[in-house]
Amino acid sequence: MDIFIGIKPFLFSYVLINGILVTLQTKEEVILDMKAAGGELGWLTWPLDQGEKTGWEVVQRTLNGSQFYTYSVCNIGEREQDNWLRTTFIQRRPAASRVHVEIQFIVRDCNSFGGGSVTCKETFNLFTSESDADVGTTFRKGQFKKVATIAPDEITSKNELRINKEMRVVENLSRKGFYLAFQDIGACVAILSVRVYYKTCPATVKNLALFPETVAGGENQGLREVNGVCVDNAISEDLPRIHCTVDGEWAVLVGQCQCKPGYEEVEDMCQECQPGFFKAEASGDKCKQCPANSQKLKSGALYCPCMDGFYRAPNDPPTGPCSGLPSAPKDLVATTTQLSAGKLVLSWSPPEDTGGRTDITYSVECQRCEGNMCQPCGEKIRYEPASVGLTDTKVSVSELDAHLNYTFIVEAHSGVSVFASQATPRSHKPPSTSALTTSLHYTEAPKVTSIRLVDRTPTSLSLTWDVFPRPRVQSRTIRYEVTYRKKDDNFDMTTYVVLLLEKNSVQIGELSPGTAYLFRVQVLNSDGSPGGSSMEEQFETSSELHLTQNNTAVIFGAAVGGAAMLLIVVVVLFLRKRKRNSHSRQGPEDNYFSSSEQLKPLKTYVDPHTYEDPNIAVLKFATEIHPSHITKQKVIGAGEFGEVYRGILKVPGRKEVAVAIKTLKPGYTEKQRQDFLSEASIMGQFSHQNIIRLEGVVTKCKDFFKHAMIVTEYMENGALDRYLKDHDGEFSSSQLVGMLRGIAAGMKYLSDMSYVHRDLAARNILVNNSLECKVSDFGLSRVLEDNPEGTYTTSGGKIPIRWTAPEAIAYRKFTSASDVWSFGIVMWEVMAFGERPYWDMSNHEVMKAINEAFRLPAPMDCPSAVYQLMLQCWLQDRSKRPRFGDIVSLLDKLLRSPESLKTIADFDPRVSIRLPSTSGSDGSPFRSVSEWLESIKMSQYSENFTCAGIVTMEQVLQMKNEDIKNIGVRLPGHLKRIAYSILGLKDQTSTLSVFAV
Template sequence: MFKGSPSVCTSNLVDFVILFQWEVVQRTLNGSQFYTYSVCNVGEREQDNWLRTTFIQRRPAASRVFVELQFIVRDCNSFGDSSVTCKETFNLFTSESDADVGTTFRKGQFKKVATIAPDEITSKNELHINTETRVVENLSRKGFYLAFQDIGACVALLSARVYYKTCPATVKSLASFPETVAGGENQALREVSGVCMDNAISEELPRIYCTVDGEWVVPVGQCQCKSGYEEVKDACQECQAGFFKAAASGDKCEPCPANTQKLNSGALVCPCMDGFYRAPTDPPTGPCSGLPSAPRDLVATTTQLSTGKLLLSWQPPEDTGGRSDITYSIECQRCEGVVCQSCGEKIRYEPASTGLTDTKVSVSELDAHLNYTFTVEAHSGVSLFASQITSMRLVERTSTSLSLSWDVFPRPRVQSRPIRYELTYRKKVRRIYKNFVQISKLAPGTAYLFRVQALSSDGTPGGSSMEEQFETSLEGTEEDHRGKSFTCFTGFIIIYRKRNSHTRQGPEDTYFSSSEQLKPLKTYVDPHTYEDPNTAVLKFATEIHPSHITKQKVIGAGEFGEVYRGILKVPGRKEVAVAIKTLKPGYSEKQRQDFLSEASIMGQFSHQNIIRLEGVVTKFKHAMIVTEYMENGALDRYLRDHDGEFASFQLVGMLRGIAAGMKYLSDMSYVHRDLAARNILVNNTLECKVSDFGLSRVLEDDPEGTYTTSGGKIPIRWTAPEAIAYRKFTSASDVWSFGIVMWEVMAFGERPYWDMSNHEVMKAINEAFRLPAPMDCPSAVYQLMLQCWLQDRSKRPRFGDIVNLLDKLLRSPDSLKTIADFDPRVSIRLPSTSGSDGSPFRSVSEWLESIKMSQYSENFTCAGVVTMDQVLQMKNEDIKNIGVRLPGHLKRIAYSILGLKDQTSTLSVFAV
């Protein structure tokens, strides 16, 4: 709480109208003459003398005024016999009016404010001036009068000052607040809204309160300088040249970090200098890094001639570019005479040929009597961004071929190996080692979209061109388009072929199509292809006025802001419960577009198993996305909260709904990329709906196509191996993710791969490990999971096949009775007889915690089961008797004990 000095607005001394007996008297005090209004009829009975002010106009907000009086009152004892009727007080009255009534006076219109008594009275020999202040409350009309009533005193009124209090104009926390009249007894604190200073913003409207005493207290809603500005003496000033500030905050501008361009004043970020880069994981406000120099002193040492094995070692680069994430890659060429070629896959490298962090590698399986050339390259987190495709040109075209070339910036160093390129058109990919290509056997008079992407030595994608459209000529014509140039920008675009309606289906179309795919379907439109993203929002989403939305409770937090439960009440429509995604304050325009792009995606879908978009708020300051409300929230948490409460038939029904939603998306040529139980929402009828389209991307024309990106996070536990390795996403990779969702559902929300690290998960999958069947999982369901996890993506079932199979299982419930083989030591990730550190369980509670059943610790204690030896003696009936009733929990504990017994007996055998 803080205080501001109050200010006083006064009418100074008011003029008076003498009504009865009061008179103007000239007096001398301390050598100075002044006038007073006096009355002194103490010897007469029944005195009623009035003195009234002229009309005092009131400021509309001033409902409470102060009246400060200076006066003198004579001591009644100084009047001898007259002291019997003498008084030593007088009365203050007030009367409100909307107009000046002149000299008209009616006592009945006045109401008493206070009786005024002196602190000190004046005797014959000594003069005392009193000062008293009284408050007149609840004024509401245009003006008022004050009146003074004498009922028998000897009093002289020296002055009457009328004023009201205000909280002065002020600036607090970068918010400007106007001068405000203090409130009255009915409004002890007057709320005042402020305005952020220029170039400052606030998450909520800045407010403050003005007290009755004219003091500011309790500020609410702090303003902060926008990005590119900092606070200097209650104002926001641009960051100086060479400084930056990336976000709205109370922080000061920071100097541009190393290897960045020092821009003019007001910079939001400092871009990298030429030749320096930031990796995707580097903060945009951090320093930029250069490329590492070449490794030094490469040495080959023969270790085992007979087995064709040698050791390569080298020294780190002299210049790391300022980075610590240096890795190395090895390339081998073998030469016979003057002909050299890649060593191929026969050569073995230990530990690997790429991603090396150590400066040595063992090479084996070398052939005798051949010359081998090994090249070691150093890489860092920014190596992929050193080459960007800057333009693409059509060199020549015929009716069946196109010749293209492109530029690379910066150009590769002469001594480095050639950059490889990946050219994509339709869904075909070609690897090229020069920046020129001719593509043949194309359809005449057909437009194709092309994209070129640079690849590192290990095949990791780097910079990419934008898509470019080139069209083959009509049959029988030859056109020369040499030198035609198109400007491109770095980006990642889905490449597809546009086919004229009259073009016949060719061999390519047969390969990429099926009878089902050739049916006329609504096709998803990528909102990112719109030049203005706001156009996509307006096209696919309904605008809602914020007055139709009522927020009730925060139910979560998304990437962009909080998520609320609320009510949508649109005139003419029934009131519905909704979820409201909000955009947190201080957002950039790009963040706003990214936020609303999800609505542009959802707005194109209409299926009972896809979350329904109600609309968006875009035309007001606080953007919102409004969707249907799903009472039971995320599927993974819901299942964990109801572990063991659903039969297999119900769980399969949930899976059928998810599969139906994914079939709908696949049929629209759309890939989700982040299918997981956490992104499935459940309503109060247990209907499951696919949601969260933040990672999803479009696949034009072909549901089996791929989307390639060189950045962004991948949910490893749910992602197909080819999508992890090459960042290529297809409907088939969504099928792999659906298999993981099936496992999550049948395991009641268990975490896939338990506590294994992402690295361990990838390694296990590559070594053909697959998640084991969950407890009580029907065999047919687990077999479908395994089909979803086939390494060859072309052999995985499609979502249409999955829906049909689940429908078949639901129509024949007996097919769910055969249970898949279950190994409790693997299937529920039991640490056997030991804790996470490998040592035996020290207590029953530690064991229960390891299998996520710690809620039953008290049950075991009350039953007297306090040692692991006692646990091993328990049977199913014992577990029921201590209060474990839920079937799923009962089986989990029973299977765990079974696993403990099995492991203990195995250990005993080894001990013998």
């Protein structure tokens, strides 16, 4: 029967799946295409001779001017139909163990035939059989294995043609080729097209590494690792690797190649640097333009040499600019100081041309000239601050002799001045000697600089004065003219007295008591002409009733000294009283001036390892418990030093409480015992609701090796990672965020005490019956140094790579910021219900991926705000990560606003979860539904599937989301895990919305 009778021709030009136009991104290698063949394919039908019955028939049709062939069968009036249609031998590529079969077909509605066809079916079956050679027309049903039952989504009626498209996967192919077969059991069906292909990850270049075309593996193979080869003129320290997914997509790139020196990356290739550009080392950087004053060589330059007359300093990088020699300093002047003899100041302006450098220094050279003869000034001359290496444009020169000529040479230097002897003159610049000579003829005459009072009486004044410069020639005598007068308001009646002296002191008598006099001293030149004089200064004789100036000075000095001693005594007594008050307990009246929070002392953790005797630390921070107060009940785990028990602590006068008891195995040394008890010395310093509480220790026993114990509060639900795995999907996002908030609060407390945990992970978080999480396990923890950026450097030992920040792995530097990174991993563990971070990647692959900026993807159903906080915790720059105080505040805001948790982060099941394989661990298909459920850790629903009559994997593959709910799977997390697993089994790569919850 022709199922096309009465139906208008219908041609489809694109594929619609769930209303979405699908464009496949991966490369598909087609090995059979019924429609593209364009002719009769010669497929085998069985049984070969059916008498009056008709099996599969090939029909040639014309549609839109093109001919195509279809296979159809419609024996709906006959009972017990068993019609087979087998393809020709399909050869496969050896690596293609997984192929996709795409079928386009039409199925007639059984109701459209009226009531005369009680045996009509609306499904047919797909089978496969492997072989190493073409068996021709030989056909044995027993050699075929069922792949799937094909059922239409839409059924064709009398008046409307409905074309279906289904895709199935054939797994674990291992022989040279295979056949496909279609079994009709009584349907009215037409096969319009059969297309068989396998997926490949196409050849690609990523990070300058060439990865060959790779056949995608099967579900049981997961990610297929592929080694890359660096493109021409690129190198790599480690072999680049990438992974090909089962969907034919590249993922998880590890390592990279970099262009060699002299080459840069251009469109996935390494090309030589263009003329005028260079690159000195292998890196991902672009070629740089040759720096200033350098030669532009041909292409592929590693560096650019300097032009003639330009240089690089010995400490300059070979890739830096070239510099010229500095020109001479400008505007050299000498200024004579009036403050002391034989001293002047040289100053100048910087060179007009520094040669392009900033490391300009100056040197000063002095020559003494008499007549036409000049010689170095020698060591007698003093320079302040120095004569060489000057960075300022000024220097003070002292110890100069009067009446001599001095020549000063100031020279500018830079880092390239060492090449001055090799320099060639440049016509447009000053000579490269970079020196400027300026002559200074220093011939200054002496002059009086100040007058001082030596002594006074009612009738006399004794004076002395200073001369600059002091005479250097001993035979030379200086003459002075001293002029004085009585201070009188009537200027017209003033009388001057003039004295001529050859020494710089004088005592003047016959003066009036208690009278002020004005004095001026002037130097006389050798020819008798006046030289430099002092300012007019006033001095007063004493009255008869007053003491002399010397006696007065003594009395005044004694008074000042006594007052100073009294002031010192008062200050010392005040400071001692203040110090005593700072150590005393605060009184009630102090609260008036400051809050209790401001006066509360900051508690800081004390490292027990700093104690010379660690036993003292145990006694200081931990309470000793008598062994008779402890009752062990059962072993609940094993620690590094011995078993861990659940027990009861009953102290007289207190209510008995459940406790956890860590024990020390017999035979340990005293050092190992101290290490065991050091954890108690650490825990004993903490008091916070989210930090595991130390009840005490047992150390004072006759046989302490046998009985040494650490007793902590008992956490009923044990380690957080195991607890979440056992209750997968049972908690809401709000409950999980509440757990994280408790952990963050505990870590904020530790951070505020300047404490670094170093081993923060879900396995080291304990949970009680109230779902309260507490930080535990301080075996790897260490204290911060005093400064806020202090770190602790380990001396060795293992580091938990998957939880540790990259700087802590690379340099063994641990800070509160590295604990924040670990907290981000804990957040991922909690939101993924105890999933292992980075799945089955090796530690080396994890480190490589992190350095390549890979970060864990969002777990399933993770709120977007929570995942964004994870990413902030995983910032490469530790200074930009949030602090634990910020984390606690943000989690509090999320808990106060439940609406903020409803926006879910983007989820990609190909990376975010490890979808279960379509086969067991030995590569064979799952033999039962219970085996499949066990592989995805959902074996608790085995009875649900059995009671619903779902006992084969074929039935599982037909299940929809509503079917999973109907058999009793109600928890959202469990519902999604099973749904995604079925999605993986069916390999519906086009969309995930089929199983969206």
